[in-house]
Amino acid sequence: MFLREFVRAPLRTASVVPSSRALAERMIAPLLAASSRADAPVVVELGPGTGAVTAALRAAVPELRYLGVELNPAMADHLAARFPGIDLVRGPASVLPQALAERGLREVDLVVSGLPWQAFAGSDGTALVSAIAAHLAPSGAHTQFTYRWSRWAPPGRRQHRELQRFFGHVDLSPTVWPNVPPAVVYTATLPRPDGV
DSSP, X not given: OHHHHHHHOTTTOOOSSOOOHHHHHHHHHHHHHSOOOXXXXXXXXXXXXXXXXXXXXXXXXTTOEXXXXXXXXXXXXXXXXXXXXXXXXXXXXXXXXXXXXXXXXXXXXXXXXXXXXXXXXXXXXXXXXXXXXXXXXXXXXXXXXXXXXXXXXHHHHHHHHHHHHHEEEEEEOOOBTTXXXXXXXXXXXXXXXXXX
């Protein structure tokens, strides 16, 4: 499915294969490391694709409150069939603030993103990173993966600067070699919605 969707729209589908289990575990690590909560954690997944990270989340924290946002109709259909009853918005990541408001969700504990760098280009990308920071709980985290080789490309460097602008701390993981292609994960914490 990924290869077909990548060929159809390479700027919207950033990969030709699903994320590996190792990458999924790295993406959700901040949620697992967080102190225990009295209520279910709220997790947003931007670009869940066919559900590699979704499956890892549900296995690790079955009681979580999940919201997925997927633009690709074929992948959204697959995800909905794989996880019946999942809360899934079919549309661009820019609908995130509205989707959270409609559900009465003020703070999110973890935002995981498998979106391609292109989704963060220009003013739309700045608005998206700002919205993520604005809705993240003070102790929350935002994780974004990229392929090891692409983080040095101009869009990757721009995205890193945007994360640094809207978050007090941005960490880069070691390379996740079992993923194809090898990937790294940015973990952004200490949200600064105003970007200063």
